[in-house]
Amino acid sequence: MIWIALFLHVFTSSAVYSHRVLPSEPVLLTEDVSDQEQKQNYHRDSSKDKCTMPCEMTAKLMRDEKHSLCTNLQHTMVSYTRNTRKLIRDLVDEQQKSLELLSSQIIELMVKVNTLSSDVQRSNSDIFSVKPMESHGRDCSDIKETLGAHTPKIPSGIYIIQPDNTDVSFEVFCEMDDMEGGWTVIQRRMDGLTDFKQMWSQYLDGFGHLPGEHWLGLRKIFSIVNQRNTHFQLHISLVSQDDSTAYASYDRFWLEGESKFFPIHLGRYAGSAGDAFRGYDQEQNQDTAPFSTSDIDNDGCFPFCTFADKAVESCSVNQNNTGWWFNQCGKANLNGSPMEQDLSQSYIHWDTWTKNGTLVGIKSVTMKIRRIEIPNLK
Incomplete structure (x- = not known):
């Protein structure tokens, strides 16, 4: 009788427990499903953040690098143009100075040649006026x-x-x-x-x-x-x-x-x-x-x-x-x-x-x- 009384007591307790717990179990399942979806969404958002942010930064870095290269190239071309123009001006000035020097030397040489020519003419006229060319014979x-x-x-x-x-x-x-x-x-x-x-x-x-x-x-x-x-x-x-x-x-x-x-x-x-x-x-x-x-x-x-x-x-x-x-x-x-x-x-x-x-x-x-x-x- 004691064993029967214990069995009924355990069965009744299990029924009461089951009656209290079962209504709450579906809620627990629903909560589990929602949590899984949130985790999955978080993982997707995290994966999206991990993919999107580096690409935008890379594009921005590339744009910045391109802008920097263009700016440097433009500055280099401007500097090269200025240096080239300066070099050409210096060469032109140097050539002009050389031409002026040569022109002055030519003028000096022409003056000397004219002077020598006049001296030779005077010498020849003096020679022929004083002494004719001496011949060796008649033929x-x-x-x-x-x-x-x-x-x-x-x-x-x-x-x-x-x-x-x-x-x-x-x-x-x-x-x-x-x-x-x-x-x-x-x-x-x-x-x-x-x-x-x-x-x-x-x-x-x-x-x-x-x-x-x-x-x-x-x-x-x-x-x-x-x-x-x-x-x-x-x-x-x-x-x-x-x-x-x-x-x-x-x-x-x-x-x-x-x-x-x-x-x-x-x-x-x-x-x-x-x-x-x-x-x-x-x-x-x-x-x-x-x-x-x-x-x-x-x-x-x-x-x-x-x-x-x-x-x-x-x-x-x-x-x-x-x-x-x-x-x-x-x-x-x-x-x-x-x-x-x-x-x-x-x-x-x-x-x-x-x-x-x-x-x-x-x-x-x-x-x-x-x-x-x-x-x-x-």
């Missing part, structure tokens, strides 16, 4: 005769001569070694370095370099060959492209005066190159022909001449504007260009020198004269 033949009595061997070279009946001294090249010496060179053509394309005034007074290519000048040649009691012989030396040689010699050579344009006069011919001055017929004869240039035409072409099977109005113009004693052009012109120098230009003509019926190409020529004493000749 190269006279020099050889005078010096040969005292000197066994006289060298070839430049000498000063003063022909008879002239007040002017001038330089000539004397050949003292070839054919007993005493030759005055009046023309030399050898390498084409001297331009023989000249006007009348240049052929009057001469041009070129005496040891090399040159034309002595019509006035000087006239003064030499028209001395008293003298005759002059003319010797022409020719060299071909293959270095073979030939010559033409005339035992008399003289010129008429300037008023008649210096007509040439030749004596008897001797030689191996043929008499190109006289040619093969009278129409080609250049003996007694006046001198012609491109601006003073005395070649006898009226209205034109036939040369190399073509009509020409001026022999000088047709033959590279060189000067010569043309007569309807003729067979000779020793003032042309050496053939091996420029085949497009008119070459040296001595058209009676042939080999196997073909004209010989001439690369060099020398014209020289030597006196022949004629006693009591007037």
Whole structure:
């Protein structure tokens, strides 16, 4: 009975406890669910805060860094521009100072040059007014005769001569070694370095370099060959492209005066190159022909001449504007260009020198004269 009473007591207590506790259990479950949702929301909000805040800060830092870089770049460019402008101004100023210095030096040099030129002119005028240029002789033949009595061997070279009946001294090249010496060179053509394309005034007074290519000048040649009691012989030396040689010699050579344009006069011919001055017929004869240039035409072409099977109005113009004693052009012109120098230009003509019926190409020529004493000749 005691065990039954205890059992009923425990059962009743459990029922009372159950009746008190059960109504509250659903509340506890609801609270648990709400707390879980809050925790989940907190975790989501925390995760959101953890993601959002660093990205915004990073973007802001990047914007700040970009702004700083742009600002620094702008400042750098401004500073570089200022420095560059300053450098350019300094360079311009330095160059200007250098130019001013050079200009002042040039002015000083010009003053000195003008002063020296005036001094030289005064010195020259003083020298020539007191003492004329001392000559070595009347021509190269006279020099050889005078010096040969005292000197066994006289060298070839430049000498000063003063022909008879002239007040002017001038330089000539004397050949003292070839054919007993005493030759005055009046023309030399050898390498084409001297331009023989000249006007009348240049052929009057001469041009070129005496040891090399040159034309002595019509006035000087006239003064030499028209001395008293003298005759002059003319010797022409020719060299071909293959270095073979030939010559033409005339035992008399003289010129008429300037008023008649210096007509040439030749004596008897001797030689191996043929008499190109006289040619093969009278129409080609250049003996007694006046001198012609491109601006003073005395070649006898009226209205034109036939040369190399073509009509020409001026022999000088047709033959590279060189000067010569043309007569309807003729067979000779020793003032042309050496053939091996420029085949497009008119070459040296001595058209009676042939080999196997073909004209010989001439690369060099020398014209020289030597006196022949004629006693009591007037």
